[in-house]
Structures are given as structure tokens and as C-alpha cells.
Amino acid sequence: MSELQLEQNLQAHFGFSTFRTGQKEIIEAVLKKQNVFAVLPTGTGKSICYQLPAMMSSGIVIVASPLLSLMTDQVKQLKATGFKKVAALNSMLSYQERETLIQQIDSYQLLYLSPEMLQSKRILTRIKSLKISLFVIDEAHCISQWGHEFRPDYLRIKQAHQLLNKPPLLALTATATPDVQQDILEALQIPNVKKFIYPMDKPNISFVVEQVDQVKEKEEKIAKIIRNYRVPTLIYFSSREEAARVASILQGKEHDRNIAYYHGGLDNQDRLLIQQQFMNKQLDVICCTNAFGMGINKKDIQLVIHYHFPSQIESFIQEIGRAGRNGQEAVSVTLFHEYDHIIPQRLLDTELPDIGVVKQMLKLIYHNDVSLNDLKEEFMLNVNGMEPHWRFFRYQLEKLNILEHEQFNITALPFHNALMILQETIEKRYRYKYNKLNEMLQWLHTTGCRRNKLFSHFQDHIQKPTNMCCDYCDFRWENWHPAIEQSNSSTQDWQTNLKEILYQGD
Amino acid sequence: MFECILLDSILKLNGERTVYNIYHLLTAKKSTQTIQDSNLFGLTNYFGIYNSLTRQAFNQEIQRLEYHQLITVNPDQQTVHISERGKMYYKKLREEQADYFHLNGEKFHQKADRFSKNLLLFIQTLTHIHRKNPRFIPIIEDVESQQFVKKVWNKQHELGTATILKYLYQDLTMILENFPDDHAAAFVDSLTSLKKVGLSRYQIAKKYYITTHDVYLSFMNIIHAICKAIETEDNFRFLPQLYPVHQTNKLLSDSTNQTFYYLKQGLSIDEIANVRNLKENTIKDHIVEIAYIYQELNWPAYITEQDYRLIREILKKLESKKLKDIKSLLPDSISYFQIKLVIALEGRNNVEENQYV
Numbered sequence: 001m002s003e004l005q006l007e008q009n010l011q012a013h014f015g016f017s018t019f020r021t022g023q024k025e026i027i028e029a030v031l032k033k034q035n036v037f038a039v040l041p042t043g044t045g046k047s048i049c050y051q052l053p054a055m056m057s058s059g060i061v062i063v064a065s066p067l068l069s070l071m072t073d074q075v076k077q078l079k080a081t082g083f084k085k086v087a088a089l090n091s092m093l094s095y096q097e098r099e100t101l102i103q104q105i106d107s108y109q110l111l112y113l114s115p116e117m118l119q120s121k122r123i124l125t126r127i128k129s130l131k132i133s134l135f136v137i138d139e140a141h142c143i144s145q146w147g148h149e150f151r152p153d154y155l156r157i158k159q160a161h162q163l164l165n166k167p168p169l170l171a172l173t174a175t176a177t178p179d180v181q182q183d184i185l186e187a188l189q190i191p192n193v194k195k196f197i198y199p200m201d202k203p204n205i206s207f208v209v210e211q212v213d214q215v216k217e218k219e220e221k222i223a224k225i226i227r228n229y230r231v232p233t234l235i236y237f238s239s240r241e242e243a244a245r246v247a248s249i250l251q252g253k254e255h256d257r258n259i260a261y262y263h264g265g266l267d268n269q270d271r272l273l274i275q276q277q278f279m280n281k282q283l284d285v286i287c288c289t290n291a292f293g294m295g296i297n298k299k300d301i302q303l304v305i306h307y308h309f310p311s312q313i314e315s316f317i318q319e320i321g322r323a324g325r326n327g328q329e330a331v332s333v334t335l336f337h338e339y340d341h342i343i344p345q346r347l348l349d350t351e352l353p354d355i356g357v358v359k360q361m362l363k364l365i366y367h368n369d370v371s372l373n374d375l376k377e378e379f380m381l382n383v384n385g386m387e388p389h390w391r392f393f394r395y396q397l398e399k400l401n402i403l404e405h406e407q408f409n410i411t412a413l414p415f416h417n418a419l420m421i422l423q424e425t426i427e428k429r430y431r432y433k434y435n436k437l438n439e440m441l442q443w444l445h446t447t448g449c450r451r452n453k454l455f456s457h458f459q460d461h462i463q464k465p466t467n468m469c470c471d472y473c474d475f476r477w478e479n480w481h482p483a484i485e486q487s488n489s490s491t492q493d494w495q496t497n498l499k500e501i502l503y504q505g506d
Numbered sequence: 507m508f509e510c511i512l513l514d515s516i517l518k519l520n521g522e523r524t525v526y527n528i529y530h531l532l533t534a535k536k537s538t539q540t541i542q543d544s545n546l547f548g549l550t551n552y553f554g555i556y557n558s559l560t561r562q563a564f565n566q567e568i569q570r571l572e573y574h575q576l577i578t579v580n581p582d583q584q585t586v587h588i589s590e591r592g593k594m595y596y597k598k599l600r601e602e603q604a605d606y607f608h609l610n611g612e613k614f615h616q617k618a619d620r621f622s623k624n625l626l627l628f629i630q631t632l633t634h635i636h637r638k639n640p641r642f643i644p645i646i647e648d649v650e651s652q653q654f655v656k657k658v659w660n661k662q663h664e665l666g667t668a669t670i671l672k673y674l675y676q677d678l679t680m681i682l683e684n685f686p687d688d689h690a691a692a693f694v695d696s697l698t699s700l701k702k703v704g705l706s707r708y709q710i711a712k713k714y715y716i717t718t719h720d721v722y723l724s725f726m727n728i729i730h731a732i733c734k735a736i737e738t739e740d741n742f743r744f745l746p747q748l749y750p751v752h753q754t755n756k757l758l759s760d761s762t763n764q765t766f767y768y769l770k771q772g773l774s775i776d777e778i779a780n781v782r783n784l785k786e787n788t789i790k791d792h793i794v795e796i797a798y799i800y801q802e803l804n805w806p807a808y809i810t811e812q813d814y815r816l817i818r819e820i821l822k823k824l825e826s827k828k829l830k831d832i833k834s835l836l837p838d839s840i841s842y843f844q845i846k847l848v849i850a851l852e853g854r855n856n857v858e859e860n861q862y863v
Contacts, residue, residue: 080643097649248712260709267558270706272645277703494682494691501629501699502675503636503668 010048013055013083020044022198026170027052029194030134033168037140037185038196042174042321047074050136050170054110055083059133062164063112064157066142068092069291071112077297078110089123090114102126115153118160132167137188140171141314144183152395158188169193174321175200175314177457200317200455203463204324206480207450207470208333218307218335219246223253225333226285228477230257230484231302232278233285236319238308238343240265240289246307247287258283264291284485290315299325302482306334311344312436313443313457329467331480336444341437348433352426353389357382359419361393365408366415372406396422449473507727508719509576510603511552512567513596516577517588518547522827524584529564532556534615538762538791544612545798546827546849554615555726556719567719606685608731609723620750622729623651624658626698628748629674631655633699636667645698658747673743680741681732688714689724696725758795765792766800774807790843797850805851809844816840817848 006024010016019027022040026049029036040046051074054061065071071088078086085108087101105111105126117123137143142151161169169190176184185193212218226233237243240263247261260283262274275296277283286292290310304323310316324330361379364370370378376390383389397403400421401412413421439457446453450470452462468475499505515528523543530540534554544550568586571577576592579585588596627646634642644652662670682690692714698704711718736746758766768778775793779786797803805814820835832845 076643076647080641082641260706266706266708268647269645270708272643272647273698273704273706276643276645276698277705280703282703494687494694495679497691497694498675498678498682498697500701501633501694501697502671502678503633503699503701504672504675 006052009052009056013052014048014081019048022196023048026196029196030168030170031057035168035190035193036170036196037181037188037190037193038170038172038198039176039181039200040172040174040196040198041200041202042318044198046172046174047138049172050134051078051110053134054086057133059131060106060108060127061110061134061136062127062132062167063110063136063138064115064118064154064160065112065138066115066151066154067139068114071114073296075112083110085109086111088112089117091116106130115151115157119153119156124160124163128164132164135161135164135167135169137169137171140173140184140188141176141180143171143187144176144180152391155187155395175317175458199461199463200458201451201462202321202324202330203466204327205320205330205332206465206468206475207454208331208475209444209450209471210333210335211444212335212337215337218337219249221335222246222305222307223250225303225305226250226257226259227254229303229331229480229482230284231482232281232298232300232485233303233305234292234301234319234322235285235287235305235307236310237263237287237289238310238347242307243287243289247285250285250287257285259285259287261287262292263289281485290319296322298322300328301325302328302330304330304332306332306336308340308343309334309336309440309444311348311433311440313439313454314436316440316443317454327466329480329482331475334444341441344437344440348430348437350386351388351433352429353379353383353386353393355423355426358393358422358426362415362419362422365397365402366410366418370408372403372408396425447472507603507607507723508556508567508717509571510596510599511555511609511723512571513576513588513592513599515547515549515552516571516586517593517596518549519543519585520827521580521585521587523547525568525586526584529559529561532564533559534611538759538795541759541795541798542846542850550612551610553611555609555611555730556722557615557619558722559719563719606689606731607727608734609727610730610734614730614733617750618726618729618733620651620654621733621748622726623648624654624748624750625729625745626696626704627651627655628658630698630700631659632667632670632674633701635659636671637700639700642700645704654748654750662744662747670744674745677742677745681728681735684731685728688716689728692716692721693725693728696721758799761788762792762795765789766796769793769796787843794843794846794850797847803851805847808847813840813844814848817845818852821849821852 006027007017007019010019021044022038023045026036026038026040030049030053038046038049040049050061050063063071068090071090072092075086075088087108087110089098089101089111091114093101102123106129111127113123137154137157142154143157161167169188171184171188171190173184181197210221212221222235235243235246237246243261243263247259251257251259260274260277262271266274274283274286275292278286279296279298287307301323304320306316306319310319320332323332357379360382361375364375364378376394379390379393380387394403397408400418402409402418404412443450443453449472451465451473455462468479511532512528515531516525519527527540527543529535531544531549531552532555534540534557541553544553568577571592572579572586575589576595577586577588580587623646627644630642630645634640646652665673678694682693685693692710695705695710695713696707705713707718707721710716710721714721716724732745733749736742736749764782765778768781773781775786775789778784779789782789793803793808797805817832817836817840820832824832824835826832829842829845833840833842836845
């Protein structure tokens with residue numbers, strides 16, 4: 001395939017005339033049937049690396065992805081561009097929808113699957129009969145025990161890949177420190193893998209961190225910023241209530257900007273509408289939780305404000321990566337108060353099951369001869385129905401061979417050893433998470449160049465910023481002059497509105 | 507509107523059912539009991555008008571009514587009564603809303619839901635095609651609606667987008683003129699076209715200073731009005747094209763429908779119970795449910811004419827609708843099933859008088 005042809009295909013399918021950094025090299029390697037491991041920063045079009053090959057080659061491209069909403073969003077977006085041979089097979093489908101999809105499975109060129117679906121013998125057998133041109137593991141950092149979002153289910157992907165006779169593999173991630181990268185490669189054991197590691201830093205984003213003495217100051221500061229800089233803006237919160245509350249305060253202060261909130265508690269319809277209003281420039285500012293942004297492909301966001309900071313640098317980098325996607329000048333502002341760390345701390349403390357519960361459950365296994373189902377029921381009652389806790393526990397039991405083929409085997413390990421190992425695992429994980437939070441806090445308190453400090457965990461060399469660097473180096477608000485967006489708001493009667501909507505009288 | 511509906515339901519239930527029966531009624535949890543109760547207490551208009559209501563939001567509203575002393579919660583914590591203050595307030599609301607209240611859940615709850623999806627998606631699709639911009643993300647994700655809209659477009663595209671837009675404009679204006687301006691405006695705000703993405707529920711609530719519940723219900727109210735107009739009048743140019751065709755509109759649960767099938771085959775209660783591997787009492791519940799809608803039910807198979815008349819007399823005399831009270835006044839040989847059956851057969855004939863508005 002000549003260079004020209006690749007670009008023609010890109011133009012035909014996506015309407016872009018040139019590739020972004022990394023895309024072309026990765027796609028070429030993929031088309032040559034090489035095994036590829038790629039780290040591409042968020043917002044640079046990771047998914048095109050397998051979407052374009054899916055459109056160009058015969059056979060089917062399988063994508064394992066842990067993020068359900070991202071899958072469905074991508075399917076929707078691809079369909080909207082006219083590519084219909086795409087589907088997502090996950091637990092969000094009804095029984096009927098799933099059956100229909102499985103029956104027509106050979107009519108797709110691109111198929112997204114959740115890790116759970118890849119555990120199903122029936123689905124695997126069905127897929128095995130197809131010509132698989134590429135097997136993609138998206139968000140590959142989920143494989144690493146030391147990745148910030150370890151998913152036990154994800155480890156089994158390797159077996160699925162083997163069962164499918166090892167088609168060419170593409171493992172992709174946006175955020176992985178060098179040791180996580182190493183861990184992923186070891187876990188997957190891909191032979192002759194070609195590595196593409198691209199720098200995480202975004203030269204077009206400037207960094208500002210401001211400490212406040214009173215929490216209320218945050219609202220005033222934000223109001224002032226969005227009054228002066230009329231650009232598409234995201235404001236991140238760690239709680240739904242705060243996102244909604246501050247959105248309403250800001251709207252009250254700034255009447256001529258259109259502000260809304262978005263979080264996982266809204267129903268599907270409302271979420272869809274808010275996203276599309278933002279895309280359509282009916283909204284300028286969105287107060288959101290991290291539920292926002294995954295599937296949205298808005299290129300003109302120029303300001304990302306953190307009202308709350310996340311619990312690790314990886315998430316922070318992902319979130320600021322929603323800005324400046326066309327390479328235009330963008331600013332990241334983080335506001336913090338000295339007690340803000342309490343919020344992520346509280347979230348961290350509930351991430352793993354309590355050791356007391358673990359002990360109690362182990363006792364049930366060792367002394368009471370329970371079935372797996374009964375144990376799960378009992379466990380869920382004890383952890384307030386937190387499914388991830390159960391998945392963690394179950395995975396650990398399997399790892400220790402206490403659980404094999406859905407049966408308990410207490411001869412694998414004496415009770416006390418099992419308990420000790422589990423306790424150590426949990427403590428280790430907590431230490432790891434606390435470490436991550438500390439990195440984030442250290443960054444906020446850093447007294448040097450923010451850009452260098454932020455990306456130093458990921459790479460040795462930092463690119464030269466294309467605009468102002470950070471508030472330590474050279475950033476001054478008065479030197480930022482983004483192009484002004486006109487907010488369109490209408491207050492007219494319904495008759496006029498209806499006429500406009502239905503194109504009457506124009 | 508939500509307040510008015512809740513107060514009306516509480517008034518009519520009169521503490522004889524728990525407050526959760528109202529929740530089940532509004533969300534169309536199709537248990538036999540809910541369906542029977544909606545008939546018994548004259549609340550069929552509200553059946554399934556608010557499918558997406560969460561239990562938590564419902565509880566909040568009930569607490570709010572109590573906080574404002576519009577209702578009192580009884581010591582059992584399960585049932586409520588409307589207060590004098592609540593009655594006055596309800597009367598006032600009802601007078602205000604009577605002119606434009608069209609919700610008829612029994613008749614339209616399924617069709618209205620379908621129709622509203624079809625309408626929203628069709629307007630989005632049509633305006634995009636009109637402006638030669640066929641690539642967009644559908645705001646309705648429901649596959650059935652997407653296929654339906656596709657079919658309608660294939661069938662009607664010869665009219666041309668300009669004509670269809672004009673028809674839609676005329677149809678919608680005609681119906682919206684019958685509603686207060688803010689209801690019509692909120693309805694228009696929720697439509698999505700190429701020009702403008704519709705507002706979400708909470709945005710509309712904020713804009714018009716109403717609750718998100720009222721945003722939903724006033725939208726649905728207009729949709730029910732359109733459904734009614736489509737079924738009874740002939741003035742629309744285009745809206746009937748978007749109306750769902752052939753759909754079971756009867757208030758029967760799936761399980762009851764199966765029983766109904768065997769009943770029509772002439773099977774007896776114990777035979778059906780056997781075939782379906784269910785308890786006889788369950789089948790009896792189904793039969794009561796069927797009795798509300800199926801005029802030809804062969805009731806003499808289950809009760810003598812004499813007993814029927816006896817029960818009917820008691821029902822007329824007694825204010826209470828509590829089964830226990832009714833049964834205590836009848837001979838022991840008469841079963842709960844027989845009482846419920848007569849209530850159903852009789853209720854069918856007089857629900858009309860009970861209806862709201």
C-alpha cells in the first residue's frame with residue numbers, strides 16, 4: 001500500500017487529509033500483520049488506528065474494550081459517518097438484540113466486545129469461524145496490576161486471543177508509565193512486538209494552578225475566567241451534586257453564557273442532549289464529572305478547569321487532553337484548597353473490600369462449605385452491592401487456586417496463609433493508590449515548571465511548548481487572547497421557535 | 507401536574523391501599539393487583555404515564571406533600587390520606603388544569619411512548635435531510651423507532667421535505683394552540699432539529715420554573731392529546747403517519763395474556779394451572795384481570811348468578827373497597843376470587859364516571 005493510498009482512505013472515510021502523530025506508522029504496521037504495542041496520548045485519534053484498517057481490509061477487526069459507554073459512542077459516531085458494518089457486543093444489549101447480533105456476526109467489519117463477552121465459549125466459537133484480520137486490546141493499561149484501572153477480567157483476554165489462533169494483535173493505551181508498559185508486555189507475551197511509544201505531553205496546553213483560601217473563592221474565580229474568556233470550556237468536579245450546584249451558580253452570575261451540567265446520574269436522553277448541545281455550540285460551559293468526555297469528539301475545547309482534582313496524574317492528563325484537540329492554544333486551570341485531598345482519599349478508601357469482610361468470607365469458604373453463588377450473595381450484602389469488590393475478591397481466590405472451575409478447593413492453601421496473602425495484596429494496592437494521590441498532590445504544590453513535573457513520570461524529554469508554558473514559567477492571564485465565541489441564546493415565543501426548527505418562512 | 511395527579515390518586519385511594527400502589531400505577535408495573543386497583547379506584551387515566559419515575563424520586567415527592575401538610579401519613583407508614591388543606595389545593599389545581607388535561611394512560615400509555623419517540627426522531631431526521639446533511643447521531647437510540655422512521659421516510663419522501671415540514675408545522679401549531687403558552691414552549695424546546703438540539707428535562711425545568719416531573723408530564727400530556735386527536739379526528743396532515751400501528755393496547759400482563767390464550771381454548775382453571783405449571787390462585791388472579799377488559803368472559807363458570815347478585819348488592823351498599831370488609835358481610839362459601847371477579851365485571855361498567863376531568 002503506497003502512502004498516497006492510505007491518505008486517500010483516510011480522506012474517504014473520515015474526511016481528514018493528513019494523519020496525526022503516530023497514526024500512520026501504527027496503521028502501516030497493522031496492515032503488515034505485525035503485532036503492535038502503542039502508547040498514544042489521549043485526544044490524538046487512537047481509535048483511527050484500528051478503525052481505518054477495519055474499513056480497508058477484508059475480514060473482521062475485533063476490539064476488546066472495558067468502557068461500555070465509549071464502545072456505544074464509537075459505534076454511533078461511525079454509523080453517523082456512514083460506516084454501518086460496526087457493532088458492539090456487551091451486557092447493555094437485550095437478550096434479543098444480542099442474539100440477532102450474534103446471528104449476523106459475519107456481516108460486520110468492526111466488532112467491539114466487552115471482556116465478559118470474550119469469556120463466553122459460544123461467542124468465541126462463533127467468532128473463531130470468521131476471518132479475524134486484527135485483534136485489538138483498547139485501554140491496555142487495564143491489564144497491568146499496576147495500571148491505575150486494573151480490571152481482573154482483562155487478564156483473561158490473553159486466553160481469548162490464544163483460543164482465536166492468535167491473530168495479529170494491537171494493544172493500545174493512552175496513559176502508561178514505563179513500568180506499566182513493561183507489565184503489559186509481560187502479561188500479554190506478544191512475540192516480535194513492534195513498539196510505538198509517543199510522548200504524553202501536549203505542547204499546546206498551558207498549565208495554571210491556583211490555591212484558594214476559601215472554597216467559595218473557586219466559584220468567583222471561575223465566574224471571572226469564563227466571563228473574560230469566551231471559549232468552549234469544561235469544568236471537572238468529583239461529585240455530581242457539586243457539578244449541578246456550581247453550574248447553577250455560574251449561570252446565575254453569567255447570564256450571557258450558556259452553562260449546563262453533566263454527570264452519570266442523568267438519564268440517557270438528557271446526557272445525549274447535553275453532549276449534542278455542546279457539540280452544536282448551544283452550550284459554552286459544562287460542569288461535569290469524569291463521566292463526561294469519553295465518547296465526545298469535540299475539537300474546539302480551549303479551557304479545562306479542575307474544580308476538584310482527580311486522585312492520580314493519569315486521570316488528570318486524560319481530562320486535560322480533551323482540550324486543544326486541533327493543536328490550538330488551550331489552558332488547563334486547577335483550583336485547589338488545602339483540604340481538597342480529603343475527597344479523593346475518601347473515594348480511595350472504599351475502592352477495595354474491607355479486610356474484615358474478606359476474613360469473614362474466607363471463613364465461610366473454609367468452615368461452612370458454601371457454594372459460589374451463596375458466597376457471592378453473602379458478599380454483596382456485606383459490601384452494599386459493590387460489584388467491583390466482588391470481582392476483585394473472586395479474582396484473588398482464582399489466583400490462589402482456592403476457586404477452580406466455580407468450585408472451592410480449600411486444600412490449595414491453609415486458611416491463615418490465604419488470609420495473610422489477601423491482606424497483603426489489599427494493603428499493597430492501597431499503598432500504591434495513596435502513592436498516586438501523593439504524586440498528584442506534589443504536582444499541585446510543585447515550585448518548579450509544572451509541565452516538566454507533570455510529565456516526568458512518563459518520559460525523559462519534554463517538548464517545547466508552543467504557547468505559554470505554565471504559571472511558574474511564563475503564563476500570564478493578560479497574555480491569553482483566544483478568539484471569542486459568540487453564544488447564541490434565544491428568547492422568543494414558541495411559534496417563532498417552531499417555525500425556525502421546521503424551516504418555515506426561510 | 508404531578509402534584510395534582512398524586513393528590514387525586516391519594517384522594518381516590520382513600521388510605522385503602524399503600525402509597526406504593528400509586529408508584530406502581532404511574533410506572534405501569536403490570537402486576538394484576540395494580541391493574542385491578544386502577545380500575546377499582548377509577549385511576550386508569552394515570553396508568554403508565556410516567557414509566558421512568560424512580561422510586562426514590564417518588565418518595566421525595568410524597569415527603570414534600572407531607573411537608574407542606576397536603577397529606578398525612580398514617581401510623582402504619584404505608585398509607586396516606588389527603589388533608590383538608592390538600593383537598594382545597596387539589597381543587598384549585600384541578601380547576602386550573604382541567605381545560606388542557608388529556609392524559610389517558612389506560613388507552614395511550616404504550617402508544618404515546620412510541621409515538622413521542624417516532625416524532626422526535628422524525629423531526630431530527632427530516633430537518634437534516636432537508637438541509638442535505640444526512641450524517642447525524644440520532645437522539646433516539648431505540649432501534650424500533652429508527653426502523654419505523656426509516657419506513658415512514660421511504661414511504662413519504664416523494665412529498666418532499668419542504669411539504670412534510672409544512673404539514674408538521676401546521677399539525678403541531680394546531681394542537682399546541684390549545685395549551686398554555688409555557689406548555690407549548692416547553693414542548694417546542696424539547697424538539698431537536700438540525701438547527702437546534704432539544705433541551706434536556708432539567709434545562710426546561712429551570713427555564714420555566716417547574717419541576718422535572720412536570721416537564722415530563724406536560725410533554726406527555728400534549729402527546730396524549732395528539733394521540734387522542736389522531737384516533738378520533740381527521741384534521742392532521744402528517745402526524746398520523748408517525749402513529750404506531752397495531753399494538754396491543756390492552757392492560758394485560760404478559761403472563762395473563764398466556765392464560766387468556768388458554769382460556770379462549772376453553773381450558774378450566776386447574777387445567778391451565780397444570781399446563782402453565784402455576785398455582786391455581788395465580789390463574790384466578792389472571793382471570794380477574796381479564797374480566798376488566800373482556801366482555802365475553804364466561805363468568806358463570808366461576809360463580810352462580812345468585813352469588814353474583816349478592817356480592818353486587820354489598821358492593822353498592824358498602825363505601826369501603828377493602829376486600830376484607832366486603833367478605834365479612836358475605837356468606838363464607840363466597841371466595842375472595844369471586845368477590846374480585848364481580849368487582850371487575852361491575853367496575854368495568856362504571857369506571858367512566860370515576861374518571862378525572
